[in-house]
Amino acid sequence: GQQVMQIPQYQHVQEGEDFTTYCNSSTTLSNIQWYKQRPGGHPVFLIQLVKSGEVKKQKRLTFQFGEAKKNSSLHITATQTTDVGTYFCAGSNSNSGYALNFGKGTSLLVTP
């Protein structure tokens, strides 16, 4: 089945430092979604990327979809304590039917 791998598993940064998490798939994806889960909370949708090479920005967050549509990244510029949480990517393709497969997530800790 489709595998969506995400690295790193954990990241600890000082407030103001940048942060990047990477998502890689063994197969070409139709689209990729990113979610954020605060400690004790539920995943919340951030964004979706569909096109090859697509780049989208949300304030300090930059999302990229690779040219081959097999990888994606989320970059946070100048982290803040409010960025703490776990970031998940989720992908699907024509072979996965209607199953949306999540990566294992990257847990971000930001210390002031």
Added chain:
Amino acid sequence: NAGVTQTPKFQVLKTGQSMTLQCAQDMNHEYMSWYRQDPGMGLRLIHYSVGAGITDQGEVPNGYNVSRSTTEDFPLRLLSAAPSQTSVYFCASSYSRSLNQPQHFGDGTRLSIL
């Protein structure tokens, strides 16, 4: 709108007991799914449904049953609970089955099997 509502929020079961986790959405969403979340394992898909009367298995379906008799409800049944099923369970829904829509998650059910 309440969004996606999961009940109960917490539950403790003994091995061998049965239980149904409830999930309801009031957004007229076509697609609904169940995930379990374990430390270091991320979100793993248990079962999903693309509409009333249609269900399919995800990555980890063993030990769980689902049904979708209405658009709104998608209950998850544990027929004989095992300690390995201790987890946090999330129900999610989205507008269409095409998976190009955001998934809306419930608050989760924290389940412990003794």
